[in-house]
Amino acid sequence: xxxxxxxxxxxxxxxxxxxxxxxxxxxxxxxxxxxxxxxxxxxxxxxxxxxxxxxxxxxxxxxxxxxxxxxxxxxxxxxxxxxxxxxxxxxxxxxxxxxxxxxxxxxxxxxxxxxxxxxxxxxxxxxxxxxxxxxxxxxxxxxxxxxxxxxxxxxxxxxxxxxxxxxxxxxxxxxxxxxxxxxxxxxxxxxxxxxxxxxxxxxxxxxxxxxxxxxxxxxxxxxxxxxxxxxxxxxxxxxxxxxxxxxxxxxxxxxxxxxxxxxxxxxxxxxxxxxxxxxxxxxxxxxxxxxxxxxxxxxxxxxxxxxxxxxxxxxxxxxxxxxxxxxxxxxxxxxxxxxxxxxxxxxxxxxxxxxxxxxxxxxxx
Amino acid sequence: xxxxxxxxxxxxxxxxxxxxxxxxxxxxxxxxxxxxxxxxxxxxxxxxxxxxxxxxxxxxxxxxxxxxxxxxxxxxxxxxxxxxxxxxxxxxxxxxxxxxxxxxxxxxxxxxxxxxxxxxxxxxxxxxxxxxxxxxxxxxxxxxxxxxxxxxxxxxxxxxxxxxxxxxxxxxxxxxxxxxxxxxxxxxxxxxxxxxxxxxxxxxxxxxxxxxxxxxxxxxxxxxxxxxxxxxxxxxxxxxxxxxxxxxxxxxxxxxxxxxxxx
Numbered sequence: 001x002x003x004x005x006x007x008x009x010x011x012x013x014x015x016x017x018x019x020x021x022x023x024x025x026x027x028x029x030x031x032x033x034x035x036x037x038x039x040x041x042x043x044x045x046x047x048x049x050x051x052x053x054x055x056x057x058x059x060x061x062x063x064x065x066x067x068x069x070x071x072x073x074x075x076x077x078x079x080x081x082x083x084x085x086x087x088x089x090x091x092x093x094x095x096x097x098x099x100x101x102x103x104x105x106x107x108x109x110x111x112x113x114x115x116x117x118x119x120x121x122x123x124x125x126x127x128x129x130x131x132x133x134x135x136x137x138x139x140x141x142x143x144x145x146x147x148x149x150x151x152x153x154x155x156x157x158x159x160x161x162x163x164x165x166x167x168x169x170x171x172x173x174x175x176x177x178x179x180x181x182x183x184x185x186x187x188x189x190x191x192x193x194x195x196x197x198x199x200x201x202x203x204x205x206x207x208x209x210x211x212x213x214x215x216x217x218x219x220x221x222x223x224x225x226x227x228x229x230x231x232x233x234x235x236x237x238x239x240x241x242x243x244x245x246x247x248x249x250x251x252x253x254x255x256x257x258x259x260x261x262x263x264x265x266x267x268x269x270x271x272x273x274x275x276x277x278x279x280x281x282x283x284x285x286x287x288x289x290x291x292x293x294x295x296x297x298x299x300x301x302x303x304x305x306x307x308x309x310x311x312x313x314x315x316x317x318x319x320x321x322x323x324x325x326x327x328x329x330x331x332x333x334x335x336x337x338x339x340x341x342x343x344x345x346x347x348x349x350x351x352x353x354x355x356x357x358x359x360x361x362x363x364x365x
Numbered sequence: 366x367x368x369x370x371x372x373x374x375x376x377x378x379x380x381x382x383x384x385x386x387x388x389x390x391x392x393x394x395x396x397x398x399x400x401x402x403x404x405x406x407x408x409x410x411x412x413x414x415x416x417x418x419x420x421x422x423x424x425x426x427x428x429x430x431x432x433x434x435x436x437x438x439x440x441x442x443x444x445x446x447x448x449x450x451x452x453x454x455x456x457x458x459x460x461x462x463x464x465x466x467x468x469x470x471x472x473x474x475x476x477x478x479x480x481x482x483x484x485x486x487x488x489x490x491x492x493x494x495x496x497x498x499x500x501x502x503x504x505x506x507x508x509x510x511x512x513x514x515x516x517x518x519x520x521x522x523x524x525x526x527x528x529x530x531x532x533x534x535x536x537x538x539x540x541x542x543x544x545x546x547x548x549x550x551x552x553x554x555x556x557x558x559x560x561x562x563x564x565x566x567x568x569x570x571x572x573x574x575x576x577x578x579x580x581x582x583x584x585x586x587x588x589x590x591x592x593x594x595x596x597x598x599x600x601x602x603x604x605x606x607x608x609x610x611x612x613x614x615x616x617x618x619x620x621x622x623x624x625x626x627x628x
Contacts, residue, residue, distance in 0.1 A: 061529050081532040094530035098548045111535035
């Protein structure tokens with residue numbers, strides 16, 4: 001694999017105004033996307049958001065209704081799947097059942113008429129640690145191994161872009177964790193552009209450098225995992241990536257360089273740079289459960305505070321998660337790390353506090 | 366008593382096997398008979414006459430040749446057409462797909478007497494001379510449904526992602542078909558072809574309606590001969606066919622076992 005390892009892929013992918021409709025249904029609704037070469041890019045969204053359709057259009061397995069696809073400098077929109085230097089790891093793996101593992105992995109190389117394909121295929125199998133299974137048939141391998149064969153079969157061709165369609169969906173949790181780390185390692189080793197479609201936000205955040213959150217055929221927000229998590233732009237992103245407590249508010253002047261936000265009769269302080277540009281209506285203040293603290297009613301170190309009654313307690317080991325019912329009947333989720341601090345009991349009156357720097361603002365849904 | 370209880374399943378199995386195989390054994394044994402009269406129904410004494418002169422019964426080997434020829438051509442044609450139809454029905458959604466499925470099934474459900482007589486009516490109305498051609502057309506017609514049904518089941522069990530994976534790995538549509546789809550569907554096509562051959566070879570009713578006055582297939586010959594006397598050669602042919610079929614199944618099993626071992 002040394003040849004592949006040292007090679008930096010030229011696989012920059014660009015989607016321009018990409019649209020795909022099925023009769024009345026708009027699956028992909030005008031996507032513009034730039035995926036830099038060598039990056040690990042995730043398309044994240046719930047089922048039916050158009051992420052798989054987008055991937056299949058890049059692979060050449062679906063024809064766009066409108067828009068263009070560029071791979072490096074070339075417009076590949078009108079080329080067919082077998083003409084594109086793009087390979088896919090299918091959700092069902094789609095290993096050829098009548099061929100043994102080495103012939104599966106070598107299929108693409110033989111199509112490309114690569115001389116001496118066998119050592120290359122073996123090297124790819126070594127990369128996924130399955131060299132000893134070369135002579136076996138796919139059905140003799142476990143799901144996790146089949147998944148790795150599918151990966152080897154795709155990367156051995158040194159495609160400009162590697163597409164992964166929910167590749168870990170069929171694996172159990174333990175194996176999925178291992179494969180996430182494994183995929184990340186392989187990607188940095190081979191340097192190929194990876195585009196990974198998933199509905200699992202944790203998986204996307206673990207592996208990708210950049211995530212595009214998709215919803216109803218459009219890209220809702222794009223950015224690095226930490227940016228998306230700490231500064232989601234919409235209520236959808238705020239709740240799809242992790243959990244958020246959202247409080248509607250209206251702006252009520254300024255104090256000490258911070259904006260005063262009026263919500264349910266409370267005044268909370270918000271950093272002005274978190275306010276979206278443009279219309280300042282229908283704003284919601286977002287606080288992640290782990291950013292909220294259970295404080296004593298006399299503690300004044302945190303300026304943003306509100307009182308409620310604990311309505312549910314669930315202990316998960318590393319943390320305790322509370323639901324706290326507010327006077328306006330909203331239940332706020334709070335996660336308290338298991339760091340030895342006092343735990344609250346069911347029915348207890350508690351005060352929640354947070355730092356103004358730890359909240360975010362989203363526009364109307 | 367305890368022994369009987371332990372082996373009751375084996376004994377019952379052997380009894381059923383005996384029940385199924387007894388006619389074949391009788392046919393085999395009587396192929397070595399030297400009957401006293403025209404009918405080969407009573408054991409007289411052992412003889413190899415019929416085996417040494419299998420075509421000794423006038424017209425029988427011509428009939429056999431015709432039956433084999435019809436069965437080969439009919440099964441070939443219906444396998445090719447049926448496979449293509451099975452792909453269309455199994456793979457694609459189109460207007461009229463459901464009704465086509467039903468219509469394809471119809472020849473299997475139609476009583477042969479009805480099919481045979483209707484075909485004869487059709488051929489007569491069209492002014493077609495009954496003979497080899499009409500037999501062939503009839504056989505292709507009724508074997509087609511069996512091929513379509515067999516191959517379609519195989520096509521339906523195929524993951525469509527396999528062909529997409531082949532395309533993704535730089536195979537043109539025809540390469541994807543020959544390297545991936547065809548090898549995977551081949552067992553179904555083979556089964557369909559064998560079924561078509563067997564059905565065509567031993568068909569009597571439909572053939573009898575559409576053969577005309579002078580064309581005689583092997584089943585027709587046997588039937589006709591039974592009226593006038595049964596030549597021992599019929600038993601010889603029957604024995605050869607039975608052993609041939611057992612041999613084919615045996616070889617297939619052996620290949621399968623070796624493949625499994627090799628994996």
